[in-house]
Amino acid sequence: MPTRSDTPDPDGKYQQVADLAAADAGGLSTELLGDFLEVLTDAVAVGRPLTRRQLRTLRVHGDTAAKEGVALRALLDLYLSSAWRLWRELPAVVDAARNPSAVVTAGEVMLHAVDDAVAELAEAYQLARRALVRAEVSARREFVDDLLSGSADIAGVLGRAESFGLDLTGPHAVVVVEAMSPFTDDASMITDVERAIAGSKGDTETLVASKEGRLVVVFAAPDHQAVKLVTERVRSTVGQVHGTDGWTQRLGVGRPGQSAAGVASSYREALDALDLAGKLGLDTPVLDARDLLVYRVLLDDRPAITDLVETVLTPLLAARGGAVPLLRTLFAYFESGGNSAMTARSMHLSVRAVTYRLARIAELTGHDVNHPSERFALQTAVFGAKLLDWPTSTASPP
Template sequence: MSDIAVSGRHDLRDALDLLSDQVADGILHAEPVYRDTRLPAAAVQPLVRANLAEILAALAGETSSLDPARETGRVTAAEGMPLDLLQHAYRLAGLRIWEELARRLRARTDTGALLRASSRAWSAIDRSSNAAVQAHLEASAGLGEDMARTELLRGVLTGAVQDLETARRALGLPADVMLVVAVTAPGLPAVPTPDGAPAVPTPDGAPGRQDVGVGVVGVGVGPPRVSVRWLTHEGDRLTLVAAPTSDDAHGVLTHLAAHARTGASRPFASLGDAPAALAQARTAVRSLPPGQVGLSRYGDSPLDALLVADGERAAELAAAVLGGLRDRAARDEELLLGTLEAWFEHGGSGTRAAAALHCHRNTVLNRLARVAELTGRDINDPRAAAELYAAVRARRLHRPTRRPAAPRPGS
């Protein structure tokens, strides 16, 4: 018996690539039962190959770690693959192994030996399948807990949860800490962890991939009493940070803001204030001009927050105050707006604005005079200057589409 098993195993090792392709193709394409699972090929193919190698080793009587089977159980649980499909995949692998083994041993006249080889092959399949099923069940239980915590956090942030003390304990949040809610727009870096600790896996395909659809809660590790919880909601990442001080909480969020648009709420102490904090964070992230990354904290730019809170009125303000500039060529309009912004940014100093713009002070003054001519507002009048500043900020935050240039005569 061992001669047939070993001989068959060595023969089948030569066919490992073929068998792997056949089984992976069955899982990904050929078998109708798998068509709605949307398993990624990048995950299926290496798992199939590793499992087949282990099964062939067991068929030859060698020690098998069953690690590939356990990993398969964990991955398929994370991907939401039902247990019956997981078991079917192992039966499919067993069938391909047996067909190839039988083909190579067909010339033998010892039917009993062939039957014993068949028994050994299916025994190896069952052993791997059982290990995968057990790992799948264990991983599914853990994912179920994470999903429950995710929905609990979602309920806290949206105001749907009333028993906030129970929610705090279930989420593992320390008592007597400052809380901050942050909203990070799509295009996300790794979830931050304090003091350079390893990043919590993100739902964006990073190692340890977690399903965006279930929005698994991430737990930050770092200094004592600093906790990070996050989920994906309506395309944005919502992050809840609990820390001893508001500075500690905002320090954690700077990791998010390094490569993504992030808005943070004012610090608060009670989970009951979380829904209001979420609204603040959404306003804060919208206060960042389009295309700009960084951390925008609610309250740091109250005028910008007011402008994004009512986009329609803000657009009307920009059109009413700056309408004359829109009749200029795009390059001229941008030059005048940039000069106006530099003048405001440098406290109304033409000299400092000129240095920032790399031009002469008189050039700045001439441009500002042109702005006054086109808008009817002189920056030396405080009320007119206030309207100009608010209009420029509204224009930057909303970036209206320019009207097409009027056709030239005869064109």
């Protein structure tokens, strides 16, 4: 491909025009012009438009400019500036006084050639930019999946993290957002959240993406205050679009961790927090994994909690109407801090009805909510039942 340096230019005319045009375009390299000035001069001289082969060469320059990060406006400015600067150097213009009609023909050919050249450059540039964007999106998606999975090569993930603005040598945490509408990578919400977090922290070391319809935010978390600030900003920004009701949007927050493994662990904890909230029927909009550790402890020894649930609560299956109404009463009672009046209001029952149900539970299970040790066993069994979806997940009693 011809360049400015290997095309004959004995008078230095083309190089001077190219240098001035490059300055007009903000200091672009004259190499992006190739042999455009010589080709344009020849086209005007013979009175014909640019050939397909010459236009294909221009497409190469458009592609190169896009890959080098040159702005399309600057690229077109380079070509247009070089064309109007070349105009006064054309033989037909220099000899205009002797042959005025030749100037008209030269102008028509010049405008036609420049129009074709700009069209080819712009199309090639845009196609190249689209390809680059697709490649960047694919690379970003692959990195996000590898980072959150925790199963990819850690050294490789750490090496790629820097290109996405993350220094994983420090502690990072993950916030996962669920909403009524699924999140996608092409949503404007991604940019909105990134800007909101940068405003709260004063930096941009944040990765925001979608995964399985949820919004995932990975951010530097040197202390609890940083986690709190980012969580509030994410909730506020998402709430502007998805609403502020806790059931419309819900955030799971994982504990900070070091390196890529710490990010993957924080992500799993955030997901677990959302999952536990769904099983327990919690309407809290922000679910911190630290506050739900006790429930994770229950599930970590599944055989033990299953045994406790079945041993303590199976007698409730014999109650009229089954175990579910009594379980709901117990859950509401424990949620209210053991206040029968509050329990009655939350369940739209009378206090007498609540008292009767608690007495019936004590009769069937042998565990009284007014006795500390028996109450602890009941409460643990009730939350275990919620986590295990008992008795729905069990077979019918004999």
